Amino acid sequence: MKKEVYTLREHHTILHPLCHQIEQQYHPQKTVIIGIQGGQGTGKTTLSNFLKQHLAAHGFKVQSFSIDDFYSSYRERQKLHLRYPDNPFYAISRGLPGTHRVKLLRETLRKAKRGEGFTLPVFDKSLHHGGGDISKKTIPIKGRQDFILFEGWCLGLPTVSSKELVRISDKYKLPLRTIDPKHTFHKIVLQFLPSYQPLWKFISYRIMLKPDSSDLHVQWRRQQERELLQKTGKGMKLKEIEQFVMPYLPFTYVCYEKVTPDVVLRINEKHGMYSAVMV
Numbered sequence: 001m002k003k004e005v006y007t008l009r010e011h012h013t014i015l016h017p018l019c020h021q022i023e024q025q026y027h028p029q030k031t032v033i034i035g036i037q038g039g040q041g042t043g044k045t046t047l048s049n050f051l052k053q054h055l056a057a058h059g060f061k062v063q064s065f066s067i068d069d070f071y072s073s074y075r076e077r078q079k080l081h082l083r084y085p086d087n088p089f090y091a092i093s094r095g096l097p098g099t100h101r102v103k104l105l106r107e108t109l110r111k112a113k114r115g116e117g118f119t120l121p122v123f124d125k126s127l128h129h130g131g132g133d134i135s136k137k138t139i140p141i142k143g144r145q146d147f148i149l150f151e152g153w154c155l156g157l158p159t160v161s162s163k164e165l166v167r168i169s170d171k172y173k174l175p176l177r178t179i180d181p182k183h184t185f186h187k188i189v190l191q192f193l194p195s196y197q198p199l200w201k202f203i204s205y206r207i208m209l210k211p212d213s214s215d216l217h218v219q220w221r222r223q224q225e226r227e228l229l230q231k232t233g234k235g236m237k238l239k240e241i242e243q244f245v246m247p248y249l250p251f252t253y254v255c256y257e258k259v260t261p262d263v264v265l266r267i268n269e270k271h272g273m274y275s276a277v278m279v
Helices: 008-023 044-057 074-083 102-114 162-171 185-200 215-232 238-258
Strands: 032-038 062-066 118-124 133-141 147-152 205-211 263-267 273-278
Touching (some): 008 044, 008 263, 008 273, 215 238
Parallel strands (some): 032 205, 062 147
Antiparallel strands (some): 118 133, 263 273
């Protein structure tokens, strides 16, 4: 299920105060990078689009992009899968740490922060039967931006030990022990985390979208697939959905546990934002 619009209550009690907070970050000679983090289905892109339209309507120069735009090529991700053929975290085509062009993303954030022009890559998720690949198209961004909206499920994900990942997974009753019963596969993912840490330093203001329960990620994806099946006759089955969503959850909840945002937006079962807590 994908949230498309916000209710009047969400506008008045959450979004308007949030926009005010963001506008307070404005500086005429600085580019402010706003990070939007949240697990699958929480509404990161919907929020990013709303904020972009709001800020532009109020005269600010603003651009947005996702960490998904910086996925590695299909060839590079296939190499990763072949390197770790039995690892369930790399059985899915993309998403986990190790599947992004970190150096390019770091350079892009650096240029944006300095107020320089930069070029956004385009990742075409339809290529290779859904495996996705880097498009030849790019999006040039010229001149200093007042705000950059940068969204992704793993924004701020810190380096953690295997012991800590297991503890957090157990605390939130996540399926790490089912996915990785010998506690060996996730250690490969942990090896990639240090290369991501320089990225998070560019973020000036952090927004976290947090659901009421970890079960909602699968529930929302099931609803989305049912709607897709009705429209196109194609959609993932429950087991496929779980295989796609579950590997993200332990690391998503490391973010929820370890990242300190400026504001936490709580999301209920119906995708409604019902609370904004300024941290």
